[in-house]
Amino acid sequence: MSQLSADRPAPALIFETGAPGRATEYVERSRPHGEFLPPELLRSDLPLPDNSELDVVRHFTQLSHRTFGIDLGFYPLGSCTMKYNPRVNDAIANLPGFRDLHPYAPDELAQGSLAVMYELERSLSSIFGMAAFSLNPSAGAHAELAALLVAKKYFKDRGESKRTKVIVPDTAHGTNPASAAMCGFKVISLPSDARGRVSVEEIEKVLGDDTAVCMMTNPNTLGLFEDRIAEIAAAVHRVGGLMYYDGANANAIMGNVRPGDMGFDLMHLNTHKTFTIPHGGGGAGHGPLGVAAHLVDYLPTPVVRAIPDGKPDVRRAPSDGMRFELDFDRPKSIGPMRSFWSNFAHAVRALSYLYANGAEGLTSVSQLAVLNANYLRVGVSEFLTTPYPEICRHEFVASAQELKKETGVRALDIAKALLDRGFMAPTVYFPLIVPECLMMEPTETESKETLDLFIEALREIVETAKRDPQSVMAAPVKTVVGRIDETRAARQPDLRWRQSG
Amino acid sequence: MGAYTPHTPQEISQMLERIGVGSLEELLAVSPEIAPKAPLDVVPALPEYQIERRMKALAARNRADEYASFLGAGAYRHYAPPAIAALAMRGEFLTAYTPYQAEVSQGYLQAIYEWQSYICLLTGMEIANASVYDGATALAEGSIMAINATGRARLLVSRAVDPRYRAVLHTYCGGLDIEIDEIAVGADGRTDGDSAIAAIEAKKYAAVIVQSPNFFGVIDEIDARIRAAIETSGTVPIAVISEAISLGALRPPAEWGAQIVVGEAQSFGVALAYGGPYVGFIASTAEHMRRIPGRLVGRSVDNRGGEAYTLTLQAREQHIRREKASSNICTNQAHCALIATIYLALVGASGLRDVAGLNLERSRELATAVTSVPGVSLRFEAPFFNEIVVRVGNAAEVLAGLQQRGVLAGVDLGRFYPEYADSILMAATELTTTGEIAKLTAALREVVHVAALR
């Protein structure tokens, strides 16, 4: 934690350092632009700083010292699956054969990349019980949007455009209702029952011939398995609606239960959660979209297709001896979701992770993720309220409501106090239905020792809160900056550097 | 056991006992009706050295590196100093989440603030967001900004905008019942001004969208006459930049009237990687600040009185507004934006100017060389940046012949424009060598000649 501590000042903004002409030269001097283009098309001024390579290296190295990542410490961020990001995946994604391939390279010169996409697609389809996946969407929310566009087009083709309602439980991720709204659907919010689950009786009240899609995640964001999922899916299907699986919590189910078998027709997977793609400070993500057989034709373009080559298309994961092409000619497709085919470098990482695990390894991954979450839940329940005291899946929620009444210390204060102790904070104030919520997801890559240390740190914070609440409310004090004036940030937005004077 | 899991069998037993459950299977019990019926068909588990061997074998099946390449069309091969990877691949950056806990994310937040500033300085806009997925999605999201600003449900897009960007725009608009009209391309390769003006005067558009350099490499500013029509009609002018290096030479879109600038920054050090991840940007004038989608980093102060960075204006976003959010975007492309920021910091104004100048220079070398071949000509006359449209006869046939001779000459324009099936879109960058141009030219001489004989 020392490198994140307050004893080093922030490096100056890159715009406030350097001197014209100081930049390291990476290319030769060019002739003046005026030799090639008329002056009215050219810029008169390029107000960027010139810094030497050493100064730039120091600048960003110092910035990295002011940034917390999984590599520095435990990251129990609920619903984000902050597991270890294996280095071998990065090494493989950076092989020149993958890294330098142009997206318009002809298919016959891109067989390796197409094989990667094919093997990943086949494996995902099997793991999650879908007929096919598209690797096109760039992130989870992007895949949700694609899925709802698929649903919209599917219903339009069936002459059922009156289906305008999307049902979203109140525990859902915020992207679900936002994606639905982007497709012009009306969002129906569904309250959870006393067990923290979607109630079959409640959902039946809102189902009808105007139901388009029901969006759920299972386990839900409280970490609870929706044990009546088959009944819910049957009810939605009975009225002609589609079931969408938000794969944000897929780390809890691999080898255990498949969305396809639970009755879902569409799903996305965040490979940057479940399949160890580094989050990189909030992206790039990667959000494969899976669909059941009746929706395959609607997937975004392009899809990777195995060329039969005289042999039957066996559609199995290992690709040896097969040839592939990108298929753009799909008349029912919703069209492309992004500039190019996929966040391909992430597909490489995800496949590499699959090779590290195989089917049995993935099963074990989910089992141990659930084991860690329950171990943490039992430990935390000794000093914080756990509103749903039962076996959870990959994550669980605790509430600081009681502590707040007793001491004034809120979930946010606990989060900030954890930062002082070298841990990332859990997700706070989500899901919205639990007051003073702390949502924790340890993932399977954390050891028992780490979980024990975290439990003890949290216990110590709660005890401190009871003895000296002010000290917890003042946290963090060991970080490079203290709590930030967010009101000022929003009222007087300062979103860019400007040349002064 | 799963890969990268640290549990010993003894620990698993201890933990199960503490939880009060007999086995891992019991912990994850599901009812038999939804349990998997068959084993999973997944690639086999391999030890790490064999994973590397396997994946290297797959990488070796990509053969494009053996060819002289003039491929561009929205993804460009540029020099990326190794210092970029050395910095960006640091674990602190690579393994951080979205910087919600600002106190332990100051470094990344500052880097994104610097990215936003760079995009503003390059485009001449007032604000820029923390990045979006890529150029095409930036266009779709930027168009939605204009739709929300004007309350109009119709867009006017130049046919010289990258066809894939337009296709993505169609995909997005399919959800929102937005209509899209197109402006024709003039004989010189620019957006046709007269059709643009006629269209703008005929209907109420939310936005007029042009790209410069456009898909054909031609510099395609919104000219003064079109600007006047746009202003009268209350339409939002949107500029698309897909070759960001051009901003090192060409005047910023703010100077030719854009209110929203969207684009792709792959050229700033981001690997080609068969199409992604790349990094889109959205910048705008101050009046559109509240409509800009995605994350924004702001500078404020902390409770110790010092300067500090934080995500700001979050009330616009999906996790708070849910179905009322202006966009569903959750992630940005932080890591690619970081790469682009490091690229710009390294090359500086001098380097960017030189790279842009070398692109101008090499593409003119390319144009001169290929048009020296009998039967080969430039389709458009308007000034270009680093891409040219080369008329060769039957583009698909000529491209196949060139490929046999070790050259990937570019993109067959007939793939997107049936009327240009006789033309190839070719790009030259600072990495294009005189030798590669000579190889292309020699091959063209053979192939075009052969094609003519048929």
Place this chain on the structure above:
Amino acid sequence: MNIPSDLLYSKEHEWAKIEGDIATIGITDFAQGSLGDITFVELPKVGAKVEQFANVGVIESVKTVSDLYTPLGGEIVEVNSAIDADPAALNNDPYGAGWLIKIKLAEPAQAKALLDAAAYTGIAHD
């Protein structure tokens, strides 16, 4: 908590002050307190015709966002453009400098559907 006795109130925590056929509208002290630091207000355009209790705008605070409903219907004749530069006025002076819109009333009888200060005091709590 400040609930002036000369104003009318809605259940959605807006206030209205009727002078002749013009109503001035804002949000209550209770509303600003529950929203926290207000950072931005989106108001309707002058000239827009709005129904009673219609959603006419949005109020953003640092961590949340809330819809603005008009307690009375009619035509928007003025909006408080000073709020843009100083959203803090909504927190500091919700019944004065923090007013939001003025409406030319379509039907003065609509005021009967609103609450007086005593009745509003009964609902202005968590």
